[in-house]
Amino acid sequence: MAKMTGKQMVVEALKREGVDVIFGFPGGAIIDFYDTLEKDGTIKHVLVRHEQGAAHAADGYARASGKVGVCVATSGPGATNTVTGIATASLDSIPIVVFTGQVPTALIGNDAFQEVDIVGITRPCTKHNYLVKDVKDLPQVLKEAFYIAKSGRPGPVLVDLPKDVQNGKAEFDYPEEIKLRSYNPVIEPHGKQIERAYRLIEKAKRPVIYAGGGVIISNAAKELRALAKTMHIPVTMTLMGLGGFPGTHELSLGMLGMHGTYCANMAMANSDLIIAVGARFDDRVTGKIEAFAPLAKIIHLDIDPTSIQKNVKVDVPIVGDCKRVLKKLLLAAKDAGRSSEAWMDQHHAWLEQLDTWKNRHPLTYKEEPGVIKPQNVIEKLYEMTKGRAIITTEVGQNQMWTAQFYKFDEPRTLLTSGGLGTMGYGLPAAIGAQMAFPDKLVVDVAGDGSIQMNIQEMATAMEQRLPVKIVILNNQFLGMVRQWQELFYDRRYAATEFEMTPDFVKLAEAYGAKGFRATKPEEVDDVLSKGLEAEGLTIMEFAIAREEGVFPMVPAGKPTTEMLLV
Amino acid sequence: MKHTLSVLVENTPGALSRITGLFSGRAFNIESLNVAATLDPSLSHITLVTRGDEFIIEQIIKQLRRLVDVFKVVDVSEGEFVEREMALIKVRAEEQSRAEILRICDIFRCKVVDVSPKSYTLEVTGPESKLKAVIELLRPIGIKEIIRTGNIAIMREKKTI
Numbered sequence: 092m093a094k095m096t097g098k099q100m101v102v103e104a105l106k107r108e109g110v111d112v113i114f115g116f117p118g119g120a121i122i123d124f125y126d127t128l129e130k131d132g133t134i135k136h137v138l139v140r141h142e143q144g145a146a147h148a149a150d151g152y153a154r155a156s157g158k159v160g161v162c163v164a165t166s167g168p169g170a171t172n173t174v175t176g177i178a179t180a181s182l183d184s185i186p187i188v189v190f191t192g193q194v195p196t197a198l199i200g201n202d203a204f205q206e207v208d209i210v211g212i213t214r215p216c217t218k219h220n221y222l223v224k225d226v227k228d229l230p231q232v233l234k235e236a237f238y239i240a241k242s243g244r245p246g247p248v249l250v251d252l253p254k255d256v257q258n259g260k261a262e263f264d265y266p267e268e269i270k271l272r273s274y275n276p277v278i279e280p281h282g283k284q285i286e287r288a289y290r291l292i293e294k295a296k297r298p299v300i301y302a303g304g305g306v307i308i309s310n311a312a313k314e315l316r317a318l319a320k321t322m323h324i325p326v327t328m329t330l331m332g333l334g335g336f337p338g339t340h341e342l343s344l345g346m347l348g349m350h351g352t353y354c355a356n357m358a359m360a361n362s363d364l365i366i367a368v369g370a371r372f373d374d375r376v377t378g379k380i381e382a383f384a385p386l387a388k389i390i391h392l393d394i395d396p397t398s399i400q401k402n403v404k405v406d407v408p409i410v411g412d413c414k415r416v417l418k419k420l421l422l423a424a425k426d427a428g429r430s431s432e433a434w435m436d437q438h439h440a441w442l443e444q445l446d447t448w449k450n451r452h453p454l455t456y457k458e459e460p461g462v463i464k465p466q467n468v469i470e471k472l473y474e475m476t477k478g479r480a481i482i483t484t485e486v487g488q489n490q491m492w493t494a495q496f497y498k499f500d501e502p503r504t505l506l507t508s509g510g511l512g513t514m515g516y517g518l519p520a521a522i523g524a525q526m527a528f529p530d531k532l533v534v535d536v537a538g539d540g541s542i543q544m545n546i547q548e549m550a551t552a553m554e555q556r557l558p559v560k561i562v563i564l565n566n567q568f569l570g571m572v573r574q575w576q577e578l579f580y581d582r583r584y585a586a587t588e589f590e591m592t593p594d595f596v597k598l599a600e601a602y603g604a605k606g607f608r609a610t611k612p613e614e615v616d617d618v619l620s621k622g623l624e625a626e627g628l629t630i631m632e633f634a635i636a637r638e639e640g641v642f643p644m645v646p647a648g649k650p651t652t653e654m655l656l657v
Numbered sequence: 658m659k660h661t662l663s664v665l666v667e668n669t670p671g672a673l674s675r676i677t678g679l680f681s682g683r684a685f686n687i688e689s690l691n692v693a694a695t696l697d698p699s700l701s702h703i704t705l706v707t708r709g710d711e712f713i714i715e716q717i718i719k720q721l722r723r724l725v726d727v728f729k730v731v732d733v734s735e736g737e738f739v740e741r742e743m744a745l746i747k748v749r750a751e752e753q754s755r756a757e758i759l760r761i762c763d764i765f766r767c768k769v770v771d772v773s774p775k776s777y778t779l780e781v782t783g784p785e786s787k788l789k790a791v792i793e794l795l796r797p798i799g800i801k802e803i804i805r806t807g808n809i810a811i812m813r814e815k816k817t818i
Contacts, residue, residue, distance in 0.1 A: 214675060215682045219725040222670070239725060273667055273728040397719040400712065 095263040097226045097256045098127040101190065104233035105134055107265055110161050112137060112152065112526050114145040118165020120192030120205060123257045125163075137526060137555055140547035142169050144519035146176020147545070149187045151523030153180075154506045155481055157310065159241050160187040160523060166194055167205030170251075171212065175513055177247045178216040182510025183331060184308055186245035188236050189217075193253040196224055210251050218246030226259035234266045243276025244395040245308060276394060280411030280419055288366075288390045288407045289423040295364035295388075297441045298324045301347065301376075304331030304509065305369015305393060305413045307502040312336065314417035315368060321424055323434045325445055327355040329370050330494055331509040338498035339478075344445065345454065348376040349645045350491045353452035356643070356651040358445055359384050367391045369413040372402040373510070374647075382650035392416045452643070454495050455657050463612050465489070465564045465635040468619070469496035472534065472562060475619055480532040481524050483507065485517040485541030487571035489564050491641040493536045515544025518561065522548060525557040532560065532623070539565040539592050549602040552628045560623055563632045566639065567592050574640045578655070595632040604628035659688070660714050661740060661810045663818045664703040664721060665695070665729040672726040676703065679724065685709065685717050689742075689807030700728060702818075704809045729818055737813040743782045743806045745770070746792070749799030750777045761794050776801060 095103065101124055105113065112135040117125045128136060139145040142164040149160030160180075164173050170191040180187045194203040210222045219239050221232045232250060240248040292298060306315050312335050319326050319342050326336040327344040336343055347355035359365065365387045370376070377383040380402060391398075391405040392413055399408040409416050456466040469492050472480075478498055483506040484490040490507055499505045506524060508516040517535040525533045535542075542563055552559050564570075573587040599606030605625045609618040615633065622631035643654040666672045673692055680687050688706040695702045707717060714732065721730045750758055750772075758777050762769060765787065771778035781791050785808065792803065812818070 210671065211674070214671070214678050271725070274725045395723065397716065397723050401716060 114148040115163030120166035142172035147519035148523035151520030155524035156527040170209035186240040220249040303370025306335035309413040311414035334499035337500040354448040378651035514541035599630040691807040740810040
């Protein structure tokens with residue numbers, strides 16, 4: 092077998108794994124790999140402006156496409172700059188592989204120039220990571236990295252490549268298949284558990300499906316829809332689960348939790364059976380844990396056993412891939428031969444009750460003459476894009492208004508940092524999504540605070556001629572923190588007001604993009620249509636009601652039935 | 658409740674650090690930790706003593722199993738098991754106490770592994786309770802230093818990890 096250098100092995104592995112685009116930023120410790128990448132010329136490289144952008148772009152690419160995202164950085168500061176992106180992917184279970192350059196093995200531990208123990212630093216925020224010390228190990232490590240990133244509960248994997256390993260030579264024997272004795276995710280659910288779950292569902296009078304990001308990751312949206320429809324069970328979604336079930340479906344209760352709908356939170360509080368599908372009972376969902384769903388039995392489907400029984404006690408745990416579990420549950424229902432009418436009869440009263448709650452407090456906001464309401468901007472964005480755009484968000488109020496007022500009907504159309512809550516995620520993620528789908532409309536909904544956290548990626552988007560659309564809801568505040576200060580800190584706006592914000596229209600122009608601004612409600616339509624129709628990268632800035640809040644809101648640590656309403 | 662976990666891990670650099678990092682990162686507690694080779698050079702064995710209610714122990718075991726480098730985890734304290742710990746105890750040995758130390762040593766079947774004009778070093782092996790008893794008896798005489806291995810445990814009868 093022909094010998095190959097480490098750097099060639101990485102390029103070759105990328106090809107074999109079907110990677111067509113990678114995101115990165117070069118430096119001294121990764122220059123050798125870049126040289127090979129350039130010479131090879133088959134893999135598209137997107138040069139970002141900050142390594143955090145590379146990690147988020149790889150993550151956005153992965154979320155939008157379902158494939159593994161790849162990014163590259165040099166040693167030391169290049170590597171540490173990816174850490175926030177890695178943690179973001181980790182908390183939301185997103186498959187990315189991160190390659191970092193490292194100083195030569197002989198210098199490791201010497202505090203060499205641009206040396207950092209990135210494997211040590213990222214150990215708690217990767218699914219797994221490797222420092223490759225011998226080029227002979229590299230083919231196996233590369234195969235494992237991709238396999239671990241995408242299998243089971245996906246997550247980020249980092250591979251640290253010392254300079255001498257990149258240049259060292261060995262045989263390239265790339266494994267076709269892989270089996271690791273210490274890593275065997277459970278995919279197929281246990282038949283007994285399916286039976287037990289079905290028996291509970293059969294008896295339930297007030298069931299709710301609580302769907303999380305696992306539905307999207309395991310591509311189980313179709314099965315979820317079928318199950319809900321067959322059994323007439325309403326569905327509420329977490330932030331990560333939005334799009335996993337159509338937001339416009341009559342059985343959809345919308346999002347639950349801290350900024351969830353009144354109906355969804357009331358449903359959980361009064362339900363007698365919660366069917367959790369790929370969700371993890373996060374504190375933003377449960378509120379005060381002791382008061383969470385007091386009347387309900389719980390069936391919990393998850394591929395990761397650690398998610399089960401972590402925060403709440405579960406009656407029927409089912410470990411397995413959500414798609415397979417849902418399929419098995421559907422089969423169980425079919426075998427039982429119960430008619431759609433029978434299910435409807437059983438849940439009729441419950442669905443009526445839910446309708447009452449839906450109508451009592453629907454998602455809403457107060458119109459004010461002369462002032463742009465952010466919710467209205469999102470509603471109009473939804474109408475104009477016919478709900479078909481891929482939406483990324485930053486974090487904070489912009490994220491919550493988007494989650495509430497844009498109705499996501501398809502999976503992989505909302506890309507947002509749910510677990511880590513990373514401001515600055517949206518723009519680079521939009522770049523990644525647009526690279527995956529050049530012909531789709533990709534919109535980043537941002538606030539004036541978070542857009543500035545990775546604003547430098549405007550240059551990346553321009554360079555790649557990506558027609559990403561950026562909506563900035565500008566209130567000259569760090570709005571979500573301001574909202575907490577208003578409600579719980581006697582309106583002391585400590586460090587949340589921006590006295591200086593750049594002129595975003597001019598900023599767009601400085602990058603060679605187009606900028607539009609609306610300061611009055613009557614300008615919203617015009618700015619949106621101009622911005623969405625303009626070619627290339629655009630910024631649409633909306634000067635919104637400065638002290639608008641996100642409602643409903645469950646104050647942190649309170650029961651989810653104690654909602655502050657509009 | 659105290660639990661003794663037996664963990665087989667891949668013998669790779671960083672495996673131990675993944676485990677200790679898991680405990681500190683998730684606020685689990687480690688009472689003692691022992692790591693050593695096994696008959697299979699590609700695996701290391703860890704005996705880990707921890708405390709927690711049933712939910713915490715369940716989480717600890719699941720979280721350990723989730724680590725890519727962890728091959729097997731067994732809560733040996735769930736069934737019948739034998740546990741041992743060894744301590745080396747350097748105790749002050751003056752004229753008047755030398756005989757007393759040897760008597761304690763004899764009763765507990767300890768070994769004297771080093772002698773000097775001013776001290777004895779004893780090797781004590783047994784379950785934690787025995788070590789505790791020896792230490793309590795030697796304390797008034799004057800313990801200069803104790804080095805302990807931490808618990809190791811093995812399941813009884815035919816069971817193996």
